[in-house]
Amino acid sequence: MIFEMKHITKTYDTVVANDDVSLHLNPGEILSIVGENGAGKSTIMKILYGLEKPDSGEIIVGGAPRHFHNPSDAMAAGIGMVQQHFMLFEQMTVAENIVFKNELRKGLFMDMDKAVETVRQLSDRYGLKIDPKARIADCPVGLRQRVEILKILYQNAEIIIFDEPSAVLTPLEVEALLDTIRGLAKAGKSIVLITHKLQEVMAVSDRVYVMRQGKVVAERMAAETDMEELAMLMVGHPLASYQIDPPVPGKTLLETRDLCLVENGRKVLSDISLHVNAGEIVGIAGVSGNGQSELIQCITGLARSTGGQVFVAGADVTNRSVKAIRDAGLAHISEDRYVWGSATDGTLEENTLMIRQDDAPFSKRGIVNHKSIRDYAVRLIKEFNVKASSPVQKMRELSGGNAQKLIVAREMSLDTPVLICCEPTRGIDIGAMEAIHRRMLQRRDQGSAILLVSSELTEIMSLSDRIYVIFEGKIVGEFTRGSMDDKHLGLLMVGGTINHE
Amino acid sequence: MNYLAQVINSTLREITPILLVSLCAGVCSKVQVFNIALEGTLLMSAFFAFLTHYFLRNIFLSVAVAMVVAMGMTFIMSFFIVKLKGQPMIVGMALNTFARGFTTFLLSVVFKTKGAVNPSDLKGLTKLDLPGIRRIPFVSTMFSSLTVIDYLAFVLAVVMFIIMYRTVIGFRLRALGINQSAASSLGINVPKYQILATTFSGCMIGLAGCLLTLGRNAMFIQDISGARGYVALAANNLCKGHPLGAIISSALFGFTTALAQSLQGTAIRQQLLQCIPYIATIAAMAFYNAYAKAKAKRQAA
Numbered sequence: 156m157i158f159e160m161k162h163i164t165k166t167y168d169t170v171v172a173n174d175d176v177s178l179h180l181n182p183g184e185i186l187s188i189v190g191e192n193g194a195g196k197s198t199i200m201k202i203l204y205g206l207e208k209p210d211s212g213e214i215i216v217g218g219a220p221r222h223f224h225n226p227s228d229a230m231a232a233g234i235g236m237v238q239q240h241f242m243l244f245e246q247m248t249v250a251e252n253i254v255f256k257n258e259l260r261k262g263l264f265m266d267m268d269k270a271v272e273t274v275r276q277l278s279d280r281y282g283l284k285i286d287p288k289a290r291i292a293d294c295p296v297g298l299r300q301r302v303e304i305l306k307i308l309y310q311n312a313e314i315i316i317f318d319e320p321s322a323v324l325t326p327l328e329v330e331a332l333l334d335t336i337r338g339l340a341k342a343g344k345s346i347v348l349i350t351h352k353l354q355e356v357m358a359v360s361d362r363v364y365v366m367r368q369g370k371v372v373a374e375r376m377a378a379e380t381d382m383e384e385l386a387m388l389m390v391g392h393p394l395a396s397y398q399i400d401p402p403v404p405g406k407t408l409l410e411t412r413d414l415c416l417v418e419n420g421r422k423v424l425s426d427i428s429l430h431v432n433a434g435e436i437v438g439i440a441g442v443s444g445n446g447q448s449e450l451i452q453c454i455t456g457l458a459r460s461t462g463g464q465v466f467v468a469g470a471d472v473t474n475r476s477v478k479a480i481r482d483a484g485l486a487h488i489s490e491d492r493y494v495w496g497s498a499t500d501g502t503l504e505e506n507t508l509m510i511r512q513d514d515a516p517f518s519k520r521g522i523v524n525h526k527s528i529r530d531y532a533v534r535l536i537k538e539f540n541v542k543a544s545s546p547v548q549k550m551r552e553l554s555g556g557n558a559q560k561l562i563v564a565r566e567m568s569l570d571t572p573v574l575i576c577c578e579p580t581r582g583i584d585i586g587a588m589e590a591i592h593r594r595m596l597q598r599r600d601q602g603s604a605i606l607l608v609s610s611e612l613t614e615i616m617s618l619s620d621r622i623y624v625i626f627e628g629k630i631v632g633e634f635t636r637g638s639m640d641d642k643h644l645g646l647l648m649v650g651g652t653i654n655h656e
Numbered sequence: 657m658n659y660l661a662q663v664i665n666s667t668l669r670e671i672t673p674i675l676l677v678s679l680c681a682g683v684c685s686k687v688q689v690f691n692i693a694l695e696g697t698l699l700m701s702a703f704f705a706f707l708t709h710y711f712l713r714n715i716f717l718s719v720a721v722a723m724v725v726a727m728g729m730t731f732i733m734s735f736f737i738v739k740l741k742g743q744p745m746i747v748g749m750a751l752n753t754f755a756r757g758f759t760t761f762l763l764s765v766v767f768k769t770k771g772a773v774n775p776s777d778l779k780g781l782t783k784l785d786l787p788g789i790r791r792i793p794f795v796s797t798m799f800s801s802l803t804v805i806d807y808l809a810f811v812l813a814v815v816m817f818i819i820m821y822r823t824v825i826g827f828r829l830r831a832l833g834i835n836q837s838a839a840s841s842l843g844i845n846v847p848k849y850q851i852l853a854t855t856f857s858g859c860m861i862g863l864a865g866c867l868l869t870l871g872r873n874a875m876f877i878q879d880i881s882g883a884r885g886y887v888a889l890a891a892n893n894l895c896k897g898h899p900l901g902a903i904i905s906s907a908l909f910g911f912t913t914a915l916a917q918s919l920q921g922t923a924i925r926q927q928l929l930q931c932i933p934y935i936a937t938i939a940a941m942a943f944y945n946a947y948a949k950a951k952a953k954r955q956a957a
Contacts, residue, residue, distance in 0.1 A: 225843060227843030242835065242837060242838035243835065244834040244838060246834055255827075255828070255838075255842060256839075256843060256844060263823045263824060265822060265824055
C-alpha cells in the first residue's frame with residue numbers, strides 16, 4: 156500500500172463533505188474515484204494533497220502517518236496533483252514552467268540549457284512528447300496538461316492525482332491522456348483519477364471507488380463491474396433511459412443560408428446552411444475548435460458574420476443586435492457559463508432577471524419591482540431544482556452544475572420558439588445532466604426548435620433527431636437518428652471520408 | 657554645434673531621474689503591484705535628500721536618507737496594496753497627496769517659505785569629470801556636469817536587466833507576476849516576494865530624488881518632482897517593464913522635456929512648451945498601441 160486514508164471526516168459549516176472515508180492505493184495501480192459533483196471526491200483528494208485539513212482521520216504515506224499543511228508538504232512526500240485548472244505561466248516556456256521553484260542554478264543565475272535538457276530527458280523517459288522551448292501561450296490545452304504532468308514528474312512524485320483531467324480536452328486529446336496515464340502506471344507511478352466520466356474509468360482503471368454524499372458507497376475491481384452499475388451506484392438509483400418519440404415535423408424555425416465568417420483573413424465558417432424545424436433537436440458534432448463556437452456567435456449576434464443570412468422564426472436577423480435576435484424568438488444557453496452565461500458577482504436573483512429586465516412585471520418605466528423579481532427567482536430555483544441557500548447569494552457560490560441549472564432555467568423559461576444549447580452539460584454531474592436533458596426533450600415535444608452543440612458525442616447521439624457534422628468550418632455531413640454510428644461520425648469529425656463499399 | 661551638445665547634455669540630465677523611477681516602476685509592474693505612488697515617493701525622497709544635506713552637510717548621508725525614505729514610501733504602498741488589499745489607485749493617490757502636502761508643510765515650517773529654497777553656500781552632488789574626454793570639445797560639453805548617479809542610472813538599467821532576466825530570483829518574480837496562483841500553488845509566498853521586491857526597487861527612486869534636489873546646485877522647489885513620476889509610469893508602460901527598454905523610453909521623454917526647455921524664450925508660448933512632454937507621452941502610447949495591434953494582426957494572418 157503506497158498510501159492509506161483512514162476514517163477521514165471533513166465538514167464545511169453544516170455540510171459534511173467527507174463522512175468517515177477510508178481508502179487506499181496500491182503501488183503501480185490506477186485507481187478511479189467516481190461520484191457526482193459534491194459527492195466529496197475532490198475534497199478527499201484535496202485533503203491528501205494538503206489543500207484542506209481533515210477534521211479527523213489519519214493519512215499514512217509510505218508506512219508513516221503524515222500531516223500535510225500545504226501542497227509543498229504533500230509534494231515532498233511524493234504526491235502530485237494535476238489540477239482541473241492549469242497553474243501555468245502563459246508567457247514563459249515549457250521548461251521554465253517545469254523547473255519553477257526547483258530551478259537549476261549556476262550560482263545566482265538560471266541554468267536554462269540544463270533545464271531544457273532535463274525536461275527533454277524527462278519527456279523521453281515517460282513518452283510525453285513536448286518541445287521544452289515552446290511558449291505555453293502557443294500550446295493547446297492537451298499540451299498544457301502534459302506540462303502539468305511533467306511538472307509533477309520533475310519533482311519526483313510517486314503518486315499522481317488527476318482531478319477531472321478530461322473536462323477540458325477534445326476527444327483526441329482524451330485518447331492521448333488515457334495513453335499517458337497507462338504509460339505512467341507502467342513506469343511504476345501510482346495514479347488516482349477523479350472523474351465522473353465512466354467511459355474513461357472503464358478504459359484505464361484497475362480499481363474504482365464510488366462516492367455519494369460524502370461517503371464511499373462501493374469499491375469494485377474494474378474488470379468486475381460495468382458502466383451501468385457504476386452509474387447506478389453514483390446516483391443511488393437506476394438511470395432511466397430517455398423515451399424519445401419520433402419527431403413531428405413542423406415548419407422551419409431556425410435557418411442559416413451560406414453563412415460565412417472570415418477572421419483575420421482566415422475562413423472560419425464557409426457557407427454554412429442548416430435548418431432546425433419545430434419539434435426537433437438538431438445536433439452539431441465536431442471536434443471543438445472547428446467553428447462551432449463562431450457559428451453560434453454568428454447566429455446569436457455575438458459576432459458579425461461576413462456573408463450569408465440567418466433567419467429566426469421566419470425573420471431575417473442577420474447581424475442584428477443580440478437583443479433584436481432574442482426578441483425575434485431565440486434563447487441561448489451559452490458555451491461558457493461564466494464568460495457568457497452569467498454575472499458571477501451578481502446574485503441569483505439578478506442572474507435570473509437578465510434579458511427580462513425590461514418586461515412587465517419586473518420593471519415599469521425603468522423602475523424595477525423587487526418583489527416580482529424575487530418571486531420569479533424563487534420559482535425558477537425551485538422548479539429547476541437548483542441547490543442554493545438563498546436567491547440573493549452570489550452566482551459564483553453555486554457549484555458548476557447548479558449554476559448551469561440556473562442558466563438553463565432562465566433561458567428555457569423564456570419560452571422562445573428557438574433554443575440554442577451549447578455544451579449544456581459540460582462539467583456537470585449525471586443527475587443535473589439528466590434533468591437538463593429531460594427539459595430539452597420536453598421543450599422539443601412542445602414544438603420548439605433546438606440546436607445542440609456539444610463536444611460529448613454521446614450527448615449528441617442520444618438527443619438529436621438530426622446531426623450535422625462540422626469540420627474546419629464546413630458542414631461535412633448530415634444524418635438522421637439511427638442512420639449513423641459513432642465510429643463513422645468520429646471519422647467525419649476529424650476530416651475523414653466514409654468509404655461506401 | 658555647441659548648442660546641440662548642450663541639448664544632449666540637458667537631455668541626459670532629464671533622462672536619468674525618469675529612467676531611475678521607471679526602473680522601479682518596471683519591477684512593480686513585473687510583480688503586478690500597480691504603483692502610482694511614484695510621484696509622491698520621488699517628491700518625498702527629493703525633499704529629504706535636500707533637508708538632510710541642508711542640516712548635516714553630508715552628501716552620502718543625504719543619498720542614504722533619500723533611499724530609505726523612498727523605500728519606506730514604496731513599502732507602505734505595497735503593504736497596503738498586497739497585504740491589506742487596498743485599491744492601488746486609492747493607495748497611490750493618497751500617498752501622492754500626502755507627499756505633496758507634507759513637503760509643502762515642512763517647507764514652510766523649516767524654511768519659512770512656500771516657493772523655493774536655494775541656499776547659495778550649499779553644494780550639490782560632486783560632478784564627475786571623466787579625464788579622457790575633457791579635451792574633446794563637443795563630447796566634453798555633452799557629458800559636462802553629470803554626477804555619479806547619472807552614470808549609475810544607466811549601469812543600474814543593465815544590472816536590473818541581468819537580475820530580472822538571468823537570475824533565479826528575477827525568474828521567480830517575473831513568473832509570479834504572470835500567474836500568482838500558479839506560483840503559490842508551488843509553495844511560493846507571493847505577497848512576501850511582492851513586498852520585498854517593490855520595496856528594494858524603491859531605492860532607485862531615492863537616487864532619482866537626489867538628482868532633482870542635489871543634481872546641479874542644492875535646492876528645493878515646491879513640487880520639484882513635476883509629474884516625473886507619472887512620466888516614468890508612462891515610460892515603463894511603453895517598454896513593458898523591460899529595464900533596457902526603459903533607457904529608450906525614458907530617453908524619449910527626457911528629450912522632449914529638454915526640447916521644451918531649450919525652446920523657452922522663443923516665440924512659442926511658455927504654456928504650450930510645457931505641454932510637449934505630455935503630448936509626447938500620449939502620442940507615444942497611441943503609436944505604440946497601434947503598432948502592437950498591427951503586429952498582432954500580422955501574426956494572426
